[in-house]
Amino acid sequence: MTRKHTFVGAYAHSDNKRQLSVCFGFLTIENGKITQKGSIEEFEELLSAGKFSEHIVINLSDSQLIIPGFIDCHIHAPQFPNIGLGLDRPLLEWLDKYTFPLEKKYSDTVFASKVYDQVVQRLLKNGTTTACYFGSLHLDGTLELVKSVLKYHQRAFVGKVSMNLQNDAGYYNSTEKELQDTEEFVQKVLDYKNELIQPVVTPRFAVSCDHQLLSGLAMIANKYGCSMQSHVCENLKEINYVLEINPRCKSYCEVYDKSKILHEKCIMAHAVHLTDEEIDLLSKKGVSVAHCPASNTRLKSGLCPVRKLLDNNIVVGLGTDVSGGDSATILDAVRRTMDVSTCLELQGADNYSLDWKEAFYLATLGGAKALNLDDKIGNFEVGKDFDALLIDAYAPGGPIDEYEYTVDENKEEHAVSLLQRFIYLGDDRNILQVYVKGKSVKTI
Numbered sequence: 001m002t003r004k005h006t007f008v009g010a011y012a013h014s015d016n017k018r019q020l021s022v023c024f025g026f027l028t029i030e031n032g033k034i035t036q037k038g039s040i041e042e043f044e045e046l047l048s049a050g051k052f053s054e055h056i057v058i059n060l061s062d063s064q065l066i067i068p069g070f071i072d073c074h075i076h077a078p079q080f081p082n083i084g085l086g087l088d089r090p091l092l093e094w095l096d097k098y099t100f101p102l103e104k105k106y107s108d109t110v111f112a113s114k115v116y117d118q119v120v121q122r123l124l125k126n127g128t129t130t131a132c133y134f135g136s137l138h139l140d141g142t143l144e145l146v147k148s149v150l151k152y153h154q155r156a157f158v159g160k161v162s163m164n165l166q167n168d169a170g171y172y173n174s175t176e177k178e179l180q181d182t183e184e185f186v187q188k189v190l191d192y193k194n195e196l197i198q199p200v201v202t203p204r205f206a207v208s209c210d211h212q213l214l215s216g217l218a219m220i221a222n223k224y225g226c227s228m229q230s231h232v233c234e235n236l237k238e239i240n241y242v243l244e245i246n247p248r249c250k251s252y253c254e255v256y257d258k259s260k261i262l263h264e265k266c267i268m269a270h271a272v273h274l275t276d277e278e279i280d281l282l283s284k285k286g287v288s289v290a291h292c293p294a295s296n297t298r299l300k301s302g303l304c305p306v307r308k309l310l311d312n313n314i315v316v317g318l319g320t321d322v323s324g325g326d327s328a329t330i331l332d333a334v335r336r337t338m339d340v341s342t343c344l345e346l347q348g349a350d351n352y353s354l355d356w357k358e359a360f361y362l363a364t365l366g367g368a369k370a371l372n373l374d375d376k377i378g379n380f381e382v383g384k385d386f387d388a389l390l391i392d393a394y395a396p397g398g399p400i401d402e403y404e405y406t407v408d409e410n411k412e413e414h415a416v417s418l419l420q421r422f423i424y425l426g427d428d429r430n431i432l433q434v435y436v437k438g439k440s441v442k443t444i
């Protein structure tokens with residue numbers, strides 16, 4: 001957008017993990033950034049003083065509101081052709097039987113490019129303006145994911161997956177090749193010099209990476225100042241196996257800590273079965289967690305105690321974890337986050353349930369913090385990039401009907417109801433527009 005755009009109407013965002021703001025007013029966007037905002041009264045004053053004469057003014061209808069774009073902190077792009085398949089198996093079996101054989105196919109860059117174009121478009125349609133992706137083991141295949149992200153103007157971290165330990169599918173590389181390919185991948189992504197995309201160093205997990213590879217990868221991340229991502233304590237069999245092959249370590253997190261991968265630019269998926277010592281360690285090291293409720297329940301891995309992580313000052317964002325997760329929308333992760341936390345509370349954990357406002361925070365500002373992007377995105381503070389969704393709660397043909405009945409007493413309450421309904425039962429039909437850095441990017 002080169003011309004200034006001003007949206008007038010309702011918008012909602014999280015100020016912090018406890019505070020949701022629902023406002024009636026205006027937001028001005030210039031060169032992709034939020035440059036001004038204010039109340040409706042201020043808008044009207046400025047309007048009559050002619051201050052918006054150069055702007056494109058977009059008046060929202062009574063059923064519309066603007067919210068920050070969703071942030072998917074953990075998703076496996078190459079696994080989409082398996083979405084909804086094989087979920088009756090536990091993690092390690094599912095990886096061997098379904099996931100590794102599919103991921104091996106991404107040595108074919110033509111196949112990779114086709115899948116990744118579909119994936120990125122699907123996520124944008126669902127309102128995911130930022131995604132933190134796992135690619136596959138392949139350097140060139142994963143560069144195809146980078147190209148798709150750039151083509152459709154999504155904000156993303158992309159990681160070439162690293163593995164050097166044997167598995168039945170023969171899906172791993174030598175340590176030397178892994179370190180070489182990872183460094184080349186990082187350099188090639190950085191060479192784009194595009195602020196929307198960043199490389200992320202991606203050891204798959206301690207079942208498929210040894211100490212030498214993990215520490216070598218940590219050094220590469222450190223050399224280029226880039227983030228790292230992996231999986232931790234997802235499933236009990238996985239944890240036992242990791243402890244078996246690392247007999248000198250008392251915990252899974254210690255394996256990672258010894259390899260120096262636990263730091264503020266590290267995001268770990270799952271973290272379902274952490275011990276109190278591990279929670280303490282992740283908290284002290286500033287490691288973030290991507291909570292993936294769909295895959296944790298579908299693969300019967302466990303119920304992640306998100307409230308406990310938050311109470312211990314661990315930053316948490318949400319992940320769909322496709323295809324361990326069966327849904328590619330963060331709206332689904334929001335709902336399952338509420339459900340999993342409620343199950344834990346019903347089992348006796350005091351005050352564990354997360355309400356819709358907290359789950360909305362995790363999907364937006366929480367995710368931005370988890371990816372260290374909260375100086376740029378996550379809410380509508382002036383100076384941040386405009387990554388946003390234009391929602392119409394009663395979009396024709398959508399899942400929510402409007403009735404001639406309301407308990408709302410004013411415009412703010414009406415806007416809260418629109419957001420609440422969208423969170424509980426909306427879908428992509430309610431997402432009219434998707435903006436990344438001010439540019440409209442919804443393509444299908």
Ligand code: GUN
Pocket residue numbers: 076091095099204205231234295321324325
């Ligand atoms: N642990 C290691 N790899 C994977 C993966 O692809 N999906 C999930 N859910 N867990 C993993």
Ligand code: FE
Pocket residue numbers: 074076231269321324
């Ligand atoms: Fe995963």
